[in-house]
Amino acid sequence: MKTKHQQLMKKFILTFLAFIVCSCASNTLDEIQSENTPPVQKITAKVAQQYDIFLVAGQSNTHYGYGYDKNIDTTDPDIFQMGRFYPSDKQIIVASEPLHHWTAAPTNIGFALTFAKNYKKYSIKEDRKVLLIPCGYGGTTIEQWSKGMLLYNDAVQRTLKALNENPGSIIKGILWHQGEFNVGYTNYTTNLDKFISDIRNDLGNPNLPVVLGGMVPFWTDQYDIRKIQQENIKNTPKRVQKTAYVDPTVPFVITKSNNYFDDIHYDANGQRELGIRYYNQYKTLE
Numbered sequence: 001m002k003t004k005h006q007q008l009m010k011k012f013i014l015t016f017l018a019f020i021v022c023s024c025a026s027n028t029l030d031e032i033q034s035e036n037t038p039p040v041q042k043i044t045a046k047v048a049q050q051y052d053i054f055l056v057a058g059q060s061n062t063h064y065g066y067g068y069d070k071n072i073d074t075t076d077p078d079i080f081q082m083g084r085f086y087p088s089d090k091q092i093i094v095a096s097e098p099l100h101h102w103t104a105a106p107t108n109i110g111f112a113l114t115f116a117k118n119y120k121k122y123s124i125k126e127d128r129k130v131l132l133i134p135c136g137y138g139g140t141t142i143e144q145w146s147k148g149m150l151l152y153n154d155a156v157q158r159t160l161k162a163l164n165e166n167p168g169s170i171i172k173g174i175l176w177h178q179g180e181f182n183v184g185y186t187n188y189t190t191n192l193d194k195f196i197s198d199i200r201n202d203l204g205n206p207n208l209p210v211v212l213g214g215m216v217p218f219w220t221d222q223y224d225i226r227k228i229q230q231e232n233i234k235n236t237p238k239r240v241q242k243t244a245y246v247d248p249t250v251p252f253v254i255t256k257s258n259n260y261f262d263d264i265h266y267d268a269n270g271q272r273e274l275g276i277r278y279y280n281q282y283k284t285l286e
């Protein structure tokens with residue numbers, strides 16, 4: 001017959017063995033779970049890039065300056081454009097010459113990239129990028145840019161797409177160059193002023209800065225009727241608030257080595273100079 005002491009020892013041994021078995025089972029379960037459970041991944045929310053957006057619109061002098069130079073007309077990692085051509089239509093891509101205007105030409109450039117480089121250097125805030133929306137179309141009239149027309153709708157839709165898909169982005173201004181095709185049109189200023197009012201309203205800012213460029217001086221000076229058109233463009237700030245005029249004769253006259261060759265267009269050097277002047281005039285509206 002077992003003594004009381006032997007019975008207590010038996011209970012102790014059984015309890016100890018049960019503890020060991022449970023501990024081993026628990027450890028084994030932990031190992032199994034560890035082997036079959038993927039590691040916890042930290043999820044970091046992607047912060048949307050914020051852009052300062054500039055719409056570039058008008059005729060061919062937005063982009064038709066012959067004389068592209070790969071050593072001068074370089075890209076910048078902080079300057080982008082909305083693409084137009086396959087496979088980047090309506091996608092944000094690096095801004096490289098030629099920008100994706102409707103009638104872009106492989107060896108021709110415009111003023112917008114030089115403008116953007118100056119804007120980045122002197123005006124942009126930290127962590128923001130520049131986004132250009134190129135919409136120039138050679139040989140177009142102001143009537144073709146009126147509200148409801150193809151070119152107008154395209155410019156507005158592309159700009160709104162950029163704003164809607166990139167929260168925190170802001171439309172900062174319109175860089176406009178047009179007027180050659182409308183020389184002699186008596187209602188030009190009325191249509192131009194209405195275009196500015198309409199597109200400002202459709203982009204949600206009735207005070208949106210608009211910078212307008214003057215036509216090639218040599219071409220303009222050939223006929224008085226062209227000079228009148230130049231004055232129409234130049235006097236826009238007297239008619240419409242928050243607009244500025246880029247004078248191609250100040251601080252010096254923009255010319256070409258052969259002014260008779262493609263006389264209606266600025267060359268690449270002239271476009272780069274225009275880009276600087278566009279920026280300087282834009283600063284007066286900030």
